[in-house]
Amino acid sequence: MAGVPSSKTTTRLKIKRSNPAAGGAESYSEFDVDTEAWTTVLDAILAAKNYGDHSVGVRYSCRQATCGSCGMMINGKPRLACFTKISELDGGTVTVEPMKNFPIVRDLVVGFDRLFRSHHRIKPYIISDEADIEEGVRENRQTPEELEKYIQFAGCIKCGLCNSACPTMATDSQFAGPQSLAQVYRYVADTRDKGKDERLKIIDDSHGIWRCHYAGSCSKVCPKGVDPAMGIQLLKGHMLGFR
Amino acid sequence: MRESTIIRIHYATALASVAFVALHVMIRVTQGFADSLEFENVVANYQFLPYAGILEVILVLLSIHGFNGLRVVLLEIRQGRMYERGVTVACIVMMVAVIAYGSRTIFAMNMGAF
Numbered sequence: 208m209a210g211v212p213s214s215k216t217t218t219r220l221k222i223k224r225s226n227p228a229a230g231g232a233e234s235y236s237e238f239d240v241d242t243e244a245w246t247t248v249l250d251a252i253l254a255a256k257n258y259g260d261h262s263v264g265v266r267y268s269c270r271q272a273t274c275g276s277c278g279m280m281i282n283g284k285p286r287l288a289c290f291t292k293i294s295e296l297d298g299g300t301v302t303v304e305p306m307k308n309f310p311i312v313r314d315l316v317v318g319f320d321r322l323f324r325s326h327h328r329i330k331p332y333i334i335s336d337e338a339d340i341e342e343g344v345r346e347n348r349q350t351p352e353e354l355e356k357y358i359q360f361a362g363c364i365k366c367g368l369c370n371s372a373c374p375t376m377a378t379d380s381q382f383a384g385p386q387s388l389a390q391v392y393r394y395v396a397d398t399r400d401k402g403k404d405e406r407l408k409i410i411d412d413s414h415g416i417w418r419c420h421y422a423g424s425c426s427k428v429c430p431k432g433v434d435p436a437m438g439i440q441l442l443k444g445h446m447l448g449f450r
Numbered sequence: 451m452r453e454s455t456i457i458r459i460h461y462a463t464a465l466a467s468v469a470f471v472a473l474h475v476m477i478r479v480t481q482g483f484a485d486s487l488e489f490e491n492v493v494a495n496y497q498f499l500p501y502a503g504i505l506e507v508i509l510v511l512l513s514i515h516g517f518n519g520l521r522v523v524l525l526e527i528r529q530g531r532m533y534e535r536g537v538t539v540a541c542i543v544m545m546v547a548v549i550a551y552g553s554r555t556i557f558a559m560n561m562g563a564f
């Protein structure tokens with residue numbers, strides 16, 4: 208009987224550990240984890256947690272890049288742990304750290320209060336008196352071209368990777384952030400929505416849209432193919448009256 | 451003032467500055483660079499009203515643009531209501547002071563102070 212080829216290797220996993228509530232000393236825990244070609248970073252972290260140290264703090268849920276829970280710095284870049292295969296990464300050691308620009312809760316778990324507050328502030332829902340569905344009346348219809356204008360932005364899963372990559376987020380603690388700004392564009396570009404003026408007013412302050420310097424790093428890291436940098440520039444066009 | 455209005459002014463002063471500085475450079479090119487900073491030439495430039503006007507416009511445009519740029523940089527470094535207000539007021543005061551001091555020089559020279 209022919210042997211079944213295996214891609215099994217051992218990967219060294221370095222996990223940054225800290226617990227600000229208990230003093231905040233930082234360290235790295237190292238684990239050697241058996242990995243296959245399809246093993247994701249999340250799988251490796253869970254293996255380390257199951258068989259090495261149960262106390263490793265990590266947040267995850269869907270394991271399929273839908274819930275946006277497992278964002279972290281993987282070898283220095285913001286990525287989703289469930290959506291990053293170890294075999295895609297360079298080198299034998301994988302280093303995982305909590306996302307930058309977020310407060311650390313413990314180990315790899317960060318607080319999302321600021322992101323959710325910014326997202327909530329921009330009214331992330333259709334504002335329209337005609338939005339209610341009445342008996343016998345058809346829902347608002349859109350042409351494929353109208354849908355095309357905003358559909359990529361509707362794919363945002365609020366994982367926060369874009370905010371983690373943003374250089375302005377690193378220095379301006381009140382900056383709205385690429386995630387919520389891209390969502391403003393998502394609703395402004397939606398023909399069913401009538402809340403454009405309201406939303407543009409919200410982001411037109413000294414820590415709003417104009418603090419984006421178009422570094423573009425948000426768009427590079429988005430796991431869902433959203434282009435927040437483009438949305439923000441298109442939004443600027445709306446605000447300057449070009450659209 | 452809304453931030454979008456400030457940004458419009460910021461962009462407009464940048465574009466206008468490019469145009470006026472280009473005009474200024476073109477005038478200097480036609481006059482010969484080497485003698486530009488000779489005292490008599492400097493005084494003569496200020497006393498030639500259209501050119502003195504260009505210098506005054508450049509002074510105003512760059513002061514507005516530059517100090518707003520400084521304000522934006524400072525607002526990104528630190529946050530807080532008092533700090534923000536302080537930075538805004540300080541930048542406006544510095545802008546007015548630079549324009550006043552520069553204008554005083556241009557007007558005094560133009561009116562034959564030297």
Ligand code: SF4
Pocket residue numbers: 275362363364365366367368369370385386389428429430431432433435
């Ligand atoms: S825009 Fe992309 S990177 Fe940013 S929160 Fe949404 S899905 Fe995540």
